[in-house]
Amino acid sequence: MKKILTSIAACGLAMLSLAPDAQAQTSDRKTNISVYYNWLQYHGDLGSEWFKHNKVEYGAGVTVSRYIAPGLDIGLDLSYGDMKFSADYPKNTYYNVRRFDANVVNVGVPIKLKLNNGWALKEDAFIAPYLVVQPGVFFASPDLYDINDKVTGNSDVYAFDIAAAAGIKFNFSETVGLFIQTGQHYPLTDQIDGITNVGKKNDRYLQHKLGLSFNLGKAKDTDGDGVSDRKDKCPDTPAGVAVDENGCPLDGDKDGVPDYQDQCPTEAGTAAMMGCPDRDGDGVADKDDECPDQAGLPALRGCPDADGDGVADKNDKCPDTPAGTQVDATGCPLVVDADGDGVPDNMDKCPNTPAGTRVDANGCPMEVNPALRKLEQPIRFETNSTVIKRTSYGTLDKMVQALKDNPEYSLRVIGHADSRGTDEYNQGLSERRAGSVKRYFTGKALDPARIVTEGKGESEPAAPNTSATNMSKNRRVEFKFEFFIPNAPQP
16 A cells, blocks of 8 residues: 555656646636545454555545635545455454455545635645545445355445545646545444444544546636636726736736827836826827927927917027017017018018919019929828938939029928828928928038928828828928028018
8 A cells, every 4th residue: 555655646746747837626617526546444343454555446436516615615425445354363253253345335525625725825726735524424235254254244334424534636727637535434333344342333444535636617707808707807808908817908018008008008108198208297298299308388299388479489480579479480470461472561562462472572473493493303201200211312412502503592391291190290290301301401501591391291192192102102392492581481
């Protein structure tokens, strides 16, 4: 017997070293069926074979149990075994019974107390020790043999039975485990060996079990994220959202805003900014803030307005306008210009110039040299980009040289965007593209005042935004040569 128990222990340790994460019987899988081999060792009036090395008579059994609470299962157990014993001769022969051979059946109600109850060990622990108390009924049919090895009697024995056992279970997966258990039965009879001691009940026996355990049931997963409700710390996750092992939405930048709600999933931000950072704390996310290092106003895309005239300081050509003064787009006081040509009426010698006509300092129409018009070739940009392509340098350099050769002209730079994105975002993107081109010109030693920029957003497409080819045509900057009017306000 000692060799058998040693082999079983070694097998269990080997399985432990190879086992993956496991699951015990839990509230997710409440029903368990166990099948096992069992063998019995007698102790009574004829002697004892407890924990002695002897031939093992195999039996079998099955247990069906139900999870009641963490640490508690209750079930029904049925087992059969063959129990034999031969007394030393002639030491115990005065009973006229030298040996017996009994078929033993036990039907019991095992009450299992598990140490993997959530506070001693986790419910899903790989190693799961337990104790069992099992009231039940004992049935036996012993054949009795005398000292001459002749049958002296055969009778059926029925009695109530109390068993107590200890065991350990190895949970190899959510559904399968192996267990080893040893316990002692106390049948309320002294007739197993055919010998009765009046006033005493000496007959008892050990029952050793080795078997497989199968958990049945399906884990409840209300939100369908693949993590059972029992383990799910975020049980109401929307369908289709990627989650971690706890059932909570992934949060790659660890800012407390889950990736599926995070507008800046790779940068740590704040919940108020939908996961985006706001360096200057002005309530405008850096990705939308045109002045990310200066606290400003949401209405001005995060830029400050020192004189409160509604024009951001970076665009304000008259930064100290008195409070309450009406200003134009450049932040300067409004002047009367009925035909809108940029020349005040009191200086306009052509006061009824049609809208959109370019005029000279007197407000009269001007004509640009046709040779310069041929240089007005648009350049294009990648999606959501303000970086000038190298292939556009030649086109830009021709206009640079033309401006240097013709100081009486200025150049209007007009940015555009395709239809992807919001109107507000595309407007800003078109302005930034125009600004990028202006920096290229000023980097070539041209007077910044001669380069006028404006953005049209997506409002003036060169082609319908119905294909990738057409949209690439709309991601552009266009150019118009104009006569240069020193100190003229820019739109």
